[in-house]
Amino acid sequence: MKVDVEGTLKRIESYKGVIGTIVVNAEGIPIRSTLDNSTTVQYAGLLRHLAAMARSSVRDIDPQNDLTVLRIHSKKYEIMVAPENNYLLIVIQNPCE
Amino acid sequence: MFADESLESVGVESVWRSCQQGALQARSCQTDALHSDDAGVQTRFSASIFTQTEPQEQTTDLLRQHDPAEPDPPGLLDFLRRTEDLIIRELVKNTRSHAFDGFQADWADRSQRVSCLHRLQHPSAQEKDLHVSSVSWSCTGSVIVCAYGRTDDGDWTNEKSCVCLWNLDRQNLNPKQADLVLEVPTAVTSVCCHPNQPALIAGGLYNGEVLVWDTSRTQDPVLVQTGMPAEGHREPVYQVSWVPLQRKAEFGVLSSSSGGRVLLWTVDLDRTRLVLDSGYAFIRQQVPHSGRTSMKVRGSSTVGVTAVALSPWDPDTFLVGSEGGLLLRCSFSSRTPAAVPAEDRGVVLRAPAVFSFRPSSGPVHSIHCSPFHRNLFASAGTDGLVHIHSLLQADPVLSVRVSDSYLFQAQWSPSRPLVFAAATGHGPVQFFDLACRALRPAATIEDGAADRAATCLAFNHQNRRLVAVGKSDGSVGVWQLSSDLVDPGPTETAQLEQIANQVSD
Numbered sequence: 078m079k080v081d082v083e084g085t086l087k088r089i090e091s092y093k094g095v096i097g098t099i100v101v102n103a104e105g106i107p108i109r110s111t112l113d114n115s116t117t118v119q120y121a122g123l124l125r126h127l128a129a130m131a132r133s134s135v136r137d138i139d140p141q142n143d144l145t146v147l148r149i150h151s152k153k154y155e156i157m158v159a160p161e162n163n164y165l166l167i168v169i170q171n172p173c174e
Numbered sequence: 175m176f177a178d179e180s181l182e183s184v185g186v187e188s189v190w191r192s193c194q195q196g197a198l199q200a201r202s203c204q205t206d207a208l209h210s211d212d213a214g215v216q217t218r219f220s221a222s223i224f225t226q227t228e229p230q231e232q233t234t235d236l237l238r239q240h241d242p243a244e245p246d247p248p249g250l251l252d253f254l255r256r257t258e259d260l261i262i263r264e265l266v267k268n269t270r271s272h273a274f275d276g277f278q279a280d281w282a283d284r285s286q287r288v289s290c291l292h293r294l295q296h297p298s299a300q301e302k303d304l305h306v307s308s309v310s311w312s313c314t315g316s317v318i319v320c321a322y323g324r325t326d327d328g329d330w331t332n333e334k335s336c337v338c339l340w341n342l343d344r345q346n347l348n349p350k351q352a353d354l355v356l357e358v359p360t361a362v363t364s365v366c367c368h369p370n371q372p373a374l375i376a377g378g379l380y381n382g383e384v385l386v387w388d389t390s391r392t393q394d395p396v397l398v399q400t401g402m403p404a405e406g407h408r409e410p411v412y413q414v415s416w417v418p419l420q421r422k423a424e425f426g427v428l429s430s431s432s433g434g435r436v437l438l439w440t441v442d443l444d445r446t447r448l449v450l451d452s453g454y455a456f457i458r459q460q461v462p463h464s465g466r467t468s469m470k471v472r473g474s475s476t477v478g479v480t481a482v483a484l485s486p487w488d489p490d491t492f493l494v495g496s497e498g499g500l501l502l503r504c505s506f507s508s509r510t511p512a513a514v515p516a517e518d519r520g521v522v523l524r525a526p527a528v529f530s531f532r533p534s535s536g537p538v539h540s541i542h543c544s545p546f547h548r549n550l551f552a553s554a555g556t557d558g559l560v561h562i563h564s565l566l567q568a569d570p571v572l573s574v575r576v577s578d579s580y581l582f583q584a585q586w587s588p589s590r591p592l593v594f595a596a597a598t599g600h601g602p603v604q605f606f607d608l609a610c611r612a613l614r615p616a617a618t619i620e621d622g623a624a625d626r627a628a629t630c631l632a633f634n635h636q637n638r639r640l641v642a643v644g645k646s647d648g649s650v651g652v653w654q655l656s657s658d659l660v661d662p663g664p665t666e667t668a669q670l671e672q673i674a675n676q677v678s679d
Binding site for chain 1: 274
């Protein structure tokens with residue numbers, strides 16, 4: 078069972094340009110990460126609120142709609158956040174590489 | 175005939191007085207009676223609260239370390255299974271997407287123009303007809319240090335010179351009067367500000383001395399100096415820079431002179447002098463030949479060092495340019511002793527040259543390693559060309575013709591990987607952008623009188639839009655660059671990589 082969690086994360090990491098992956102639990106504490114501690118905590122803290130706000134915006138506009146993936150495209154790389162009630166998966170990718 | 179007569183007097187009443195008096199009326203007013211009342215208040219209960227900031231928690235406390243023996247939290251696996259496909263689809267789409275190619279968000283006001291913010295002059299230096307020999311920004315980016323000396327004559331002079339500091343962030347900046355003037359007994363050839371401490375400035379003098387000034391001391395700003403020891407420089411010091419020392423977490427001063435010596439000094443505050451830590455000497459016979467040079471040179475066998483550059487990627491490598499046009503890659507940790515006559519020195523001089531690039535036909539005035547690519551560096555000399563070399567091959571990767579006259583300095587831009595600037599002997603400073611195919615400059619800074627050479631330039635690493643240019647008429651111009659010279663595009667690092675990988679024929 079444990080292999081599957083690691084295997085899944087490794088599969089995601091192996092895609093072209095992926096810089097790092099973070100899994101955050103419901104309390105906002107990162108439980109798996111491939112980046113260093115301070116960066117991980119920063120990403121987890123900031124993106125949790127942003128994903129919650131994005132989700133509530135989508136649902137306010139149309140209550141039958143829901144957020145699937147939040148993508149932030151910045152100058153240097155792209156951040157993808159897949160939110161859920163329990164967990165949050167954050168993937169940082171540099172698409173130009 | 176005549177009789178006394180008495181007549182009544184005639185009176186004329188004043189009409190003016192009565193009409194001045196005007197109409198009179200009487201009025202009166204009185205304030206109403208004030209209502210006043212008494213009431214009493216008393217607190218029945220009180221509470222007090224204190225707040226205080228606490229030191230930030232260690233971030234490692236928040237991140238639970240992954241303990242292999244600990245079971246995964248429930249639901250983690252299901253969550254990952256659900257989201258894995260979704261994320262992988264998005265990742266693949268990203269690598270193929272062209273949606274944002276060429277799009278740049280306009281967060282800051284983009285300015286299209288290069289404008290001159292300040293023109294700083296020191297009147298007493300201008301009276302003595304001194305040139306600006308070197309400019310340097312402090313590590314905070316707000317103070318500019320200008321050194322005055324001579325760049326044209328090679329004669330010993332007894333003229334006193336100075337180093338002036340201006341703080342550009344102050345409200346009452348006076349371009350004609352420096353905030354701090356440090357008097358120096360001879361001409362200053364080079365200054366360099368400490369990378370971490372804004373008060374320390376290292377300077378090299380024309381008579382071979384190396385000094386460190388501490389501007390936070392009011393009494394005597396000279397913190398340490400070398401004096402004229404036997405093991406020091408005997409010839410003018412052309413360049414000083416701060417290098418991180420490997421053993422301690424401090425910085426030492428590296429000075430190079432035309433006597434063929436590159437010396438590394440450490441700051442010894444107890445004895446208030448600079449102590450020689452290690453030294454390197456360049457002898458022509460010990461310089462590796464790149465195979466193409468077959469010139470037999472008579473005369474002195476020392477190689478006068480005119481330019482030194484440190485590599486920000488590899489702390490062991492440094493690059494040296496000489497008066498004869500040689501361009502060498504050297505190593506701090508070389509063990510070969512130099513073939514100098516064995517004087518009674520405390521420190522054994524070593525020969526650090528490892529590799530020799532293709533020499534140019536005149537003295538190399540400036541070398542600068544690219545902050546964005548570990549193998550690239552730019553060199554400029556008297557032939558009017560900026561050569562972009564790779565550390566891996568002897569011939570330059572690219573040569574750009576900047577002007578017909580001498581080039582005094584070439585520097586890479588700290589924010590855009592493909593932009594470099596060159597200060598020419600005619601006066602203008604040219605900015606080249608390697609992304610454009612055309613070999614014309616992307617921007618030119620021309621300041622006033624023609625034929626006043628631009629002798630030095632320095633980019634500000636904190637405020638990326640500022641560049642300082644020192645000229646031979648003793649003035650320093652602080653210019654603000656346009657946005658397209660400062661903001662990097664998304665693919666510039668890849669383009670730089672492509673340029674570096676070109677192999678020249």
